[in-house]
Amino acid sequence: MKGRKLYSSSTETRNLLAVIILSFVVSVIPLIVYMKVVPLDGIMKLTWSGNDTHPDFFSYWKSQYIILCSALLLILLVYSLIKYKLSFRKMFAPLFIYAMMVVLSSIFSEYRDVAFNGFVDRFEGALVLLGYVIFALSAALAVRDEKMVRPVLISLFVSCVIMTVLGLTQFYDADFFKTEIGRKLIMPKIYEDSIDSLRFVFGDMKIMYTTVYNPNYAGSYSALLFPVAVALYYNWAGKGIWKTLIGMIFVSFTFILLIGSLSRAALLGSFAAGIIFVVIFRKKIIKLWPYTLALTIVLSGIYTAMDITSGGLIVEEAKNTLPSAIRYDISKDVSGKVGGNYPAKRIETIDINGVSLTIKTESESFTVTHNRGTLLFTGSNGELLDWEFDGEKYQFKDEKYALYNVRIKKADRFDIVWENIPIPIMVKDNQLYIEVNNAVAINEIEEPETFGFIGMEMFASSRGYIWSRSIPMLKKTLILGHGPDTYVIYFPQKEITAKINFMDNATIIVDKPHNWYLQMGINTGVISLIAMLVFLGWYIIKGFLVWVKDVGNAEKSIGASILCGVVGYCTAALFNDSTVSVAPVFWVLLGIGISFLYKYSPSEKKA
Numbered sequence: 001m002k003g004r005k006l007y008s009s010s011t012e013t014r015n016l017l018a019v020i021i022l023s024f025v026v027s028v029i030p031l032i033v034y035m036k037v038v039p040l041d042g043i044m045k046l047t048w049s050g051n052d053t054h055p056d057f058f059s060y061w062k063s064q065y066i067i068l069c070s071a072l073l074l075i076l077l078v079y080s081l082i083k084y085k086l087s088f089r090k091m092f093a094p095l096f097i098y099a100m101m102v103v104l105s106s107i108f109s110e111y112r113d114v115a116f117n118g119f120v121d122r123f124e125g126a127l128v129l130l131g132y133v134i135f136a137l138s139a140a141l142a143v144r145d146e147k148m149v150r151p152v153l154i155s156l157f158v159s160c161v162i163m164t165v166l167g168l169t170q171f172y173d174a175d176f177f178k179t180e181i182g183r184k185l186i187m188p189k190i191y192e193d194s195i196d197s198l199r200f201v202f203g204d205m206k207i208m209y210t211t212v213y214n215p216n217y218a219g220s221y222s223a224l225l226f227p228v229a230v231a232l233y234y235n236w237a238g239k240g241i242w243k244t245l246i247g248m249i250f251v252s253f254t255f256i257l258l259i260g261s262l263s264r265a266a267l268l269g270s271f272a273a274g275i276i277f278v279v280i281f282r283k284k285i286i287k288l289w290p291y292t293l294a295l296t297i298v299l300s301g302i303y304t305a306m307d308i309t310s311g312g313l314i315v316e317e318a319k320n321t322l323p324s325a326i327r328y329d330i331s332k333d334v335s336g337k338v339g340g341n342y343p344a345k346r347i348e349t350i351d352i353n354g355v356s357l358t359i360k361t362e363s364e365s366f367t368v369t370h371n372r373g374t375l376l377f378t379g380s381n382g383e384l385l386d387w388e389f390d391g392e393k394y395q396f397k398d399e400k401y402a403l404y405n406v407r408i409k410k411a412d413r414f415d416i417v418w419e420n421i422p423i424p425i426m427v428k429d430n431q432l433y434i435e436v437n438n439a440v441a442i443n444e445i446e447e448p449e450t451f452g453f454i455g456m457e458m459f460a461s462s463r464g465y466i467w468s469r470s471i472p473m474l475k476k477t478l479i480l481g482h483g484p485d486t487y488v489i490y491f492p493q494k495e496i497t498a499k500i501n502f503m504d505n506a507t508i509i510v511d512k513p514h515n516w517y518l519q520m521g522i523n524t525g526v527i528s529l530i531a532m533l534v535f536l537g538w539y540i541i542k543g544f545l546v547w548v549k550d551v552g553n554a555e556k557s558i559g560a561s562i563l564c565g566v567v568g569y570c571t572a573a574l575f576n577d578s579t580v581s582v583a584p585v586f587w588v589l590l591g592i593g594i595s596f597l598y599k600y601s602p603s604e605k606k607a
Contacts, residue, residue, distance in 0.1 A: 025584050027155035042113075062581060094535035095133060109483025110486075111483055123580060124485050136594070139152075157232075157253075220573070227568060234284050268571055268574075363400075364379065393408065434506070448472070465498060470491070480527075481528065488510065542597065547560035558592075
């Protein structure tokens, strides 16, 4: 990128078009919620639900607009490279290596269609991942000054306000998506007959999942934007009442989303970003102390009000994020006698042997035998158990087996229920099978390789379990990954015993590792992960060294605040994944941050 040519008048139209597209990316794409009935076949059908279709609201159309916008930006990029003979700086080399590994992992993937187009419910395939790279490069080329960055940031924060207002309806149990008008807006007219049956996973919880589907993703989004909003507030403070007020509004709504998502990952990310922010902006914070005090009072008021009106949820979540609470969780005995973080009992093994299935815990075993339409129930010593049948389920008189029951669904299907967790059973040719989904049934429990987290499987909402199964997967992806968005296919989904113990669900589908870095290492390979870490590490270290010296003008302040936001996002990414709802915003801001960093880096030649 040769500096002078970027500022020539002949590039203004190209840059303006790029800014318009990037503004759409950061403002409109995160808000898209609309139903798409996705046909399922092959590996997606077998791995997902076993159904022929899946109704997607939050990911499919976002992914399509990401691909469309990145294609338009790619045309502008290629035109610029050819017309003006622009060259990219060396620091982009790791990003190009990452992109190359994305392409190669997709080409050589066993499931190429999934790798390029993405897996159901996520749709973050190679075309989307490459789109992210294009967003960053385009932002780095086009957004070179305050004039160009202004429409991107204003549109972004207007979108954030809309998202937060929607989130507040969810937080206070008045979810807009539950209203008739809300449902009609997100469902095609042809499906209006089924509108009353519409349910979202987080729709019955008082929590902000907004338009990004998952509260954790809303948390990553707010951790990214909060430092940028605070920086804008300080830039506008004292420059007129309206600017100061708008800055306060942006900070307030971002903060509401941050705490209302109840995401510990977001709080940790914001804490990390906050430390960097205070160090870099220390002079502004002190110099503008009346505005700092006003901001502190407003945010404290918001925090207190939301905590009181939510029955203490905000403070409780903050307590659970403290290091002392994390250590407490980790150190608990697996018996669960302290605090109940771990189940009081665990299943040691589940054995299927033809017509019988046995559940064994540390204190007893329970066996169900199916013999040509007749069910027999035996205990630890092979004794027949006395039971009562209420027309739907068998319950057992022995108190030792009070936690068990067997629920009849059909002539050839029933649930064995332990601790209120059903294990769905199918009878075929007088043999018992566990139904993983509507198309897959197994008669053998998977026992995958694990790494670490013994006794800590419940750490960070069962991430310990997921990570302990994900880390060994890296051994097969040292060079090339399995392919973008193929993680769900390779994760040991048939480890029924562990899923019951650590996720309270025998057949839940683990479709993501809840760690962006593991996600990259497995999907696109360890080389791609290293390249990305080098790229991000360079930006964060160089950015800190530059911005800690001076954030005097608006452009420096914005550049520094984006650095803080990137730190927040990358910290939250230790517990969250990349997603089509939030990642586009991250990559656009990252590109802008790099653009401003180079503009003010003392080691770079200026135009």
